[in-house]
Amino acid sequence: MIDSPADFETPILEMRDIVKSFPGVKALKGVSLELRSGEALGLIGENGAGKSTLIKALGGVHLPDSGDIRLAGREVSLRSPSISQSEGIAIIHQEFSLAPNLNSRENLFLGKEKTQYGFIDYRSEEEQARILFESLGMKIDLDRRCCDLTVAEQQTVEIARALASDARIIVMDEPTAALSQQEVDKLLAIIEDLKRKGIAIIYISHRLEEVLSLADRITVLRDGETVAEETNVSGVSKKQLIEWMVGRSLDEEFPKRNPTIGPVRLSVKGLSRGQAVQNANFDLRGGEVLGIAGLVGSGRTELARLLFGADKADTGSVTLDGEAVEFENPRYAIERGICLLTEDRKEQGLILVHSAVENFGLPNLKVFVRNVLLDQGKERTAFEAYVDSLKIKVSSVSQQVGNLSGGNQQKVVLAKWLQRNADILIFDEPTRGIDVGAKYEIYLLINQLVAAGKSVLLISSELSEVIGMSDRILVMREGRIQGEIENGQGTTQEAILSMALDT
Amino acid sequence: MKIFGITKIRLGDYGMVLALLALCVLFSLLTLKRQSGxxxxxxxxxxxxxxxxxxxxxxxxxxxxxxxxxxxxxxxxxxxxxxxxxxxxxxxxxxxxxxxxxxxxxxxxxxxxxxxxxxxxxxxxxxxxxxxxxxxxxxxxxxxxxSERLWPDFLKASNLLAIVERIVVIAIIAIGMTLVIITAGIDLSVGSLIALSAVISASVVQILGGPEASGWVVALGFLSGILSCGLIGLMAGGLVSRFKLPAFIVTLGVMMMARGLAFMTTGGFSIDQVPDSFVWLAQGRLAGIPNTVLLLLVIYGAAHVFMTRTRYGRYIYAVGGNAEAARLTGVPVGAVVALVYTVSGLAAGLGGCLQASLVRAAAPNMANMYELYVIAAVVVGGTSLSGGSGKVLGTLIGAFIIAVIQNGMNLLGIQSYTQMFTLGGVIVIAVLLDKARQSGGIRQFLAGN
CATH class of the missing domain: 3.40.50 (Rossmann fold)
Structure with a gap:
């Protein structure tokens, strides 16, 4: 094996018994994986299973405590990100590392500018950029600043950057989390193309269907260990993957519920804001889950923000329990029992640098005030009750919320609104970036909420989730509500997609 | 892991206190000598x-x-x-x-x-x-x-009081600055507001009686100085919150305007025709305790309770931690921002009155560059300029660290240039240590993680 030439039989990447500990935690307890050129490896596992630590070891961010990494049979020590890059490893993180104020060409060659006589050679850079983007099948305006590009376009720039630096292994961490179905399909096509060029891909995703459709081999991590390495992907079911990930069998993806739909709570008429939301009309009833489907950018989030008072509507009216309401800002919406679990938990839902209990208390402080002063004991007790009932995993209630996993963060957000006694809950992508086990718990919670007569507006890019959870579904396209599907669970993804894409 | 985490937090929390104590011990030893008791x-x-x-x-x-x-x-x-x-x-x-x-x-x-x-x-x-x-x-x-005894100059009652007098103005203004910095803002105007408040209060006293003015007139003078500065702070905060202007620019403008106003108020001269009651604020005693010490205790106590135990205190942290998330959680972000700049203005106003009372005069050019000392006290006290975290009591410790270093160097007869250099170095080191604490220990910090 040693020093043998890199043929197809020698894995281009081999990680053996990788161990990495952090103070108090053993993040990786001997993880192994291998990957050949032209292959895509699906790397899956629940949050906290060790995927990101493993990728950081590969990217030269963390040096493993023990274990070896071999590239084409040659043992390497990836001591720093730059060494890792020069070995042909490119990592595309969930949060992109593009400089937002530079254009796509500048980002493409950032740090490895093409120069002539010490000056940047724009022409040759532009030419190569064009060739790269063409090969990826995307037209990207080279002069647009990256912050003005769509998520999919930014991702293409990241992939092109990896190609420009002659990467042989490209790691993609949750690449489709913020993409629409159409864009996902395009990305999958690009990945197939990269595979044909002999590039090896490590694909990390919570979306198991995608992993099953593109991966040539799958490695499943759980609690810092490799629990499965499967090369016969076509023989594996989604159910099997889930069982590997959670270490037990899950009977169903979406829990059952017997809806008892009540009277209309929220009635929306002709609500519009610029191009984002145009003439939205719908009713939301008590005890109902109303799903909103549509591509990213179809106006789902914008509609939710209008209902919540986060943005102001140009025209249109909203009535709550028969009474016309107009929310100047979220404070008034919250006072009337409407809450929004934002799509972007980290930027909008939580104050990451503060503790779980402080985040929980923030909208509820009036309740905990006694004679002007806060009763912190009361606040803590109230939160502890939710820690128990929602099964929030925290080391202590004052743990910094930024250190919690996605699912637990979402539960903290939920706890603060439940304490606030909200009865119209708008969930915007409630399970994005959340692992399977925690997803199921959140579905159960949604069912409990509507069973208690509350109303839920469920926005999601995952069509199976919208179908599985909703009583009715609104489909949005380009700011308009394109159609309404009365029997949510009886519909198909195709039916929704055809509405979301075209009339 | 839990135990480990808690020990770390404890060390970090008390690190500044330990530093202050270490400084006191150091200067006590260095100034130890036989002297008449x-x-x-x-x-x-x-x-x-x-x-x-x-x-x-x-x-x-x-x-x-x-x-x-x-x-x-x-x-x-x-x-x-x-x-x-x-x-x-x-x-x-x-x-x-x-x-x-x-x-x-x-x-x-x-x-x-x-x-x-x-x-x-x-x-x-x-x-x-x-x-x-x-x-x-x-x-x-x-x-x-x-009888003679061995006793450090540093620990003489008069010297300790001198330290308090030296830092009281900065420490009180630093409370307002701490609030502002916790919201991820900055207030550069406080130095000029000291001068403005001083000349306004002294002018009111001068107009209403000069050296013969009664205690009520002096109180009125101080009140008008403090309230004017509070009003200016409110306006600056309003600009920052309503129009989303950068606090740095707004308060830079206010800094220059306030200084100009101070000069315009007195025509460039200083005012020293004030009655004895004018000096009582900073140099008098209540029940045998110097007013400066009392003021520090009372105001810091109130600020600590406000920040840790009231709704608006919590809101201030929330706005600094993530303003958008706070807004979407129902926090009145605009009101909170306006509030912290108003408090900063009021604190600067009170600081101005104290400063004038300490030196028995008000000059439009006084307290130059004080805003930088105030910011230094806040930062040395462990409040992060990126907002969302910080403690009022930390600021008090920070202010005293600065004052003790200055005082100690004075006692040792160190040149003022050397003092300036040392103080600057201390500020940089304090921020470095704080960063190291946040990244979980010196070793990890040096490793660049």
Whole structure:
């Protein structure tokens, strides 16, 4: 094996018994994986299973405590990100590392500018950029600043950057989390193309269907260990993957519920804001889950923000329990029992640098005030009750919320609104970036909420989730509500997609 | 892991306190020397001398050097001796020349001098050795001083009070600045607001009576200075919150405008025609405790409770941690931002009154660059400029670290240029240490993680 030439039989990447500990935690307890050129490896596992630590070891961010990494049979020590890059490893993180104020060409060659006589050679850079983007099948305006590009376009720039630096292994961490179905399909096509060029891909995703459709081999991590390495992907079911990930069998993806739909709570008429939301009309009833489907950018989030008072509507009216309401800002919406679990938990839902209990208390402080002063004991007790009932995993209630996993963060957000006694809950992508086990718990919670007569507006890019959870579904396209599907669970993804894409 | 985490937090929380204590110990050791005692013990010792060792029916002269510790000592001894019925005790607080005049008087009166009681700096006067020569009548007179002891200059009561007086203005303004910085803002205008508040309050006093003005007029003057600055802070905060202007630019503008206003108010001159009550604010005592110390305790106590135990305190942290998330959680972000700049303005206004009261004058060019010392105190106290975290009591420690370093270097006779250099270095090191604490220990920090 040693020093043998890199043929197809020698894995281009081999990680053996990788161990990495952090103070108090053993993040990786001997993880192994291998990957050949032209292959895509699906790397899956629940949050906290060790995927990101493993990728950081590969990217030269963390040096493993023990274990070896071999590239084409040659043992390497990836001591720093730059060494890792020069070995042909490119990592595309969930949060992109593009400089937002530079254009796509500048980002493409950032740090490895093409120069002539010490000056940047724009022409040759532009030419190569064009060739790269063409090969990826995307037209990207080279002069647009990256912050003005769509998520999919930014991702293409990241992939092109990896190609420009002659990467042989490209790691993609949750690449489709913020993409629409159409864009996902395009990305999958690009990945197939990269595979044909002999590039090896490590694909990390919570979306198991995608992993099953593109991966040539799958490695499943759980609690810092490799629990499965499967090369016969076509023989594996989604159910099997889930069982590997959670270490037990899950009977169903979406829990059952017997809806008892009540009277209309929220009635929306002709609500519009610029191009984002145009003439939205719908009713939301008590005890109902109303799903909103549509591509990213179809106006789902914008509609939710209008209902919540986060943005102001140009025209249109909203009535709550028969009474016309107009929310100047979220404070008034919250006072009337409407809450929004934002799509972007980290930027909008939580104050990451503060503790779980402080985040929980923030909208509820009036309740905990006694004679002007806060009763912190009361606040803590109230939160502890939710820690128990929602099964929030925290080391202590004052743990910094930024250190919690996605699912637990979402539960903290939920706890603060439940304490606030909200009865119209708008969930915007409630399970994005959340692992399977925690997803199921959140579905159960949604069912409990509507069973208690509350109303839920469920926005999601995952069509199976919208179908599985909703009583009715609104489909949005380009700011308009394109159609309404009365029997949510009886519909198909195709039916929704055809509405979301075209009339 | 839990235990480990908690120990780390503890060390971080008390790190600044330990640093301050270490500095105090260091300067105490460096300024340790044999000196004539002062304080209660010395008073008791001298009273004992008057009671038991000196002839009761004769004059006892209690001597202190003006403007030194020995004056306070002499006054205390005199007061207690009179209380105990030694009516022939006489007090002299002054210079060696004053002593000779008094001795001349005594000779004229043909009084019997039973003894002289003194201490501190006055005990070092050269005249004592020459009394026998110059005043043969008093040749054998007993001169009593408290016994010498080993005591650091740094820990003398007068020096500790000097530290408080030196830092009280900065420390009080730093409360407002802490609030502003916790919301991820900055207030550069506080230095100019000190001057503006000082000249406004002094002008009001001057117009309504000058040196003969009553205590009420002085109170009115101070109040108008404080409220004007609060109003300016409110306007700056309004600009920042309503129009989303960068706080740095807004307060930079206010800084220049306020300084200009201060000069315009007095026409460029300073005002020193003020009554004695004007000085009481910063130099007086209530129930024997200096007002400055009382003010620090009361205001810091109130600010601490406000930040940790009230709704708006929590909101201030939330706005700094993530303004958008706070808004979407129902926090009145605009009101919170306006509030912190108003508090900062009010604190600067009070600081201005104190400063004017300390120096018994108000000048439009006073407190130049104070905003930087204030920011330094906040940062050394562990508040992060990126917002969302910080403690008011940390700021108090930070202010005292700066004051103690300055005071200690003064006592050691270090040049002011060297002092400036050292202080700058301390600020940088404090921020480095704080960063290291956040990244979980010096080693991880140096490793660049």
């Amino acid at each position: 002062d304080g209660f013990q010395a008073v008791a010792e001298l009273i004992n001398v008057i009671e038991n060792k000196l002839p009761k029916e004769q004059v006892v002269l209690v001597v202190g050097a003006v403007n030194t510790d020995s004056a306070a000592l002499a006054e205390a001894v005199y007061a207690e001796a009179r209380e105990k019925g030694f009516e022939r005790t006489r007090l002299l607080v002054g210079s060696p020349r004053d002593l000779r005049l008094v001795l001349d008087e005594l000779i004229e009166e043909e009084a019997f001098l039973g003894g002289i009681v003194t201490g501190g700096d006055a005990a070092k006067w050269l005249v004592w050795d020459q009394i026998g020569q110059n005043y043969p009548a008093f040749a054998g007179v007993r001169i009593a001083t408290p």
